[in-house]
Amino acid sequence: MSEKVKYELEFPIQVSPSLLYQYISTPSGLSEWYADNVNSRGEIFTFIWEGSEEQAKLLTKKSDDKIKLQWLDDEDTAYYFELRIQVDAITKDVSLMITDFAEDEDEVEEGKMLWENMVSELKHILGSS
Template identity: 80%
Template sequence: MSTKIKYEMEFPIQASPSLLYQYISTPSGLSEWFADNVNSRGELFTFIWEGSEEQAKLVSKKSGERIKLRWVDDEDEPYFFEIRIQVDEITKDVSLMITDFADDEDDVREGKMLWENMVSDLKHVLGSA
């Protein structure tokens, strides 16, 4: 079993948590920013990017708050990626919190750039860019 590096990111987003949740938890929402196309059958999500296909299993989700998925390739490993909505209790500012894993520091840099691009797409879709 290889050891991966866990990394976390925070993106402030001007959107209501309930709207944001639709974009992080449903195939139609995820296909607007995360992948070219997303299908789900039960707890199995299929993500399609320019002809390549990856599958992930739903580990857990909490309505209005977060979704946690594990790539099928990592099925026997403790790794996952989580997209979580965080609301500041005082200011009510909304942030999208990303937790992901990468093989090495180069992968972390690449992964972070990928998330930045995807969340930028999400902000455009939400009209909050």
Template identity: 80%
Template sequence: MEEKIKYEMEFPIHVSPSLLYQYISTPSGMSEWYADNVNSRGEFFTFIWSESEEKAKLLGKKSGERIKFRWVEDDDTDYYFEMRIQVDEITKDVSLMVTDFAEEDEIEEGKMLWENMISNLKQILGST
């Protein structure tokens, strides 16, 4: 299996951190923009799209701040994906920081996917 490379992205979102956290940490919130449907049982989240279904394990979360998952297929690895809310201390601007891993030739595709999904999220939140 090819090694995956870590990449990070920052998305400014004009919305309150507490509201944003609801959308990145709950099955109902995530099913609005991340997948067609999201179910959770204990620490496992199932993400359902029209063509596929993927399971991820919740590695950790901090209320109002961040959530971190590992895909079940990456179980024996250090790979994960994390969404973290960052608030600028001075301007109070809110950003969603995304950390993910992809094989070298799939990073651009991964970034485009996140950009599309975050753009859906911004529409739902009414943030331009």
């Protein structure tokens, strides 16, 4: 199995970190923009898209800061995806930082486009342009 390719994205979002955190860390928040439905039991999050489901394990969660999950398919690997809130110390501008892995170099663009679509949905919900 070949190594996955890590990539990172930054999306400025004009909302408070605490509000943004609700949307990236809770099943109800994530189901608004990331998947059709999201459930969690303990550390396991179940993401449902049009009938298919994927499970991820919660690795780290820090209030108003970040959430880091790992797909169960990637268990025992170093692969994960992380949604992190970054606040500029001077301007107080808020950005959502996303770290993810693609199967290979060819899929990085596809992965980025997917995140861009999902985050634009999130911005729409939050009323942030």
